Amino acid sequence: MKYFLTSARLGFRCWTEADRSLAFALWTDPEVMGHMGGAMSSEAAEGRFALEMERQRKFGYQYWPMFLLDGGEHAGCAGLRPFHDSSQVLEIGVYVARPYWSLRLGEEAARAVIGYVWQTTELEALVAGHGPNNTHSQALLKRLGFRYTHHELWGPHQTMHPYYRLERPL
Numbered sequence: 001m002k003y004f005l006t007s008a009r010l011g012f013r014c015w016t017e018a019d020r021s022l023a024f025a026l027w028t029d030p031e032v033m034g035h036m037g038g039a040m041s042s043e044a045a046e047g048r049f050a051l052e053m054e055r056q057r058k059f060g061y062q063y064w065p066m067f068l069l070d071g072g073e074h075a076g077c078a079g080l081r082p083f084h085d086s087s088q089v090l091e092i093g094v095y096v097a098r099p100y101w102s103l104r105l106g107e108e109a110a111r112a113v114i115g116y117v118w119q120t121t122e123l124e125a126l127v128a129g130h131g132p133n134n135t136h137s138q139a140l141l142k143r144l145g146f147r148y149t150h151h152e153l154w155g156p157h158q159t160m161h162p163y164y165r166l167e168r169p170l
């Protein structure tokens, strides 16, 4: 089985060493990264790639690469990262590759990851944040049912990002 998780249009698997160029293309794209600290340098992308690989090994999650089921193109990544030192809460995030914007693939990816979390873990909640002016991301989090909780410093330039929380459904 190539994908451990699928949605209507997307398949998710783990990054492998062979995917380095896909990850770099995504994270060094100034448009994709516009609200998330800007395009990464190749050194920063290398560091991020190593970190994602390590998280999968250590914790069993990462920002998983996602691919179109129809055609197999790399469409971005979506998944999980630690949130502070909590064992009950993880942070969810989504990056959609530029050619696939405006198709609501970010929403589809986030819904797939959220469903996977409720089914396969006992986490009590998920959190998510977005860049201060990322109104698209804000709208997405609202559609998903996240509620604003607080602002906190985020990322390479230490900007204040709003944070939101989604409780495990009863």
Ligand SMILES: CC(C)(COP(=O)(O)OP(=O)(O)OC[C@H]1O[C@@H](n2cnc3c(N)ncnc32)[C@H](O)[C@@H]1OP(=O)(O)O)[C@@H](O)C(=O)NCCC(=O)NCCS
Residues within 6 Å of the ligand: 031, 032, 033, 034, 035, 036, 092, 093, 094, 095, 096, 100, 101, 102, 103, 104, 105, 106, 107, 108, 110, 128, 129, 130, 131, 134, 136, 137, 140, 141
């Ligand atoms: C916006 C985003 C959340 C994608 O979700 P989505 O609403 O399903 O995706 P869509 O591709 O349909 O995009 C909606 C709009 O956001 C824009 N968009 C998509 N990715 C974007 C990005 N990285 N930066 C800026 N705008 C983006 C699209 O152009 C589209 O604009 P339009 O409605 O005027 O056509 C996502 O790509 C993004 O901003 N990610 C970074 C932040 C993040 O991880 N937030 C937490 C999400 S759980």
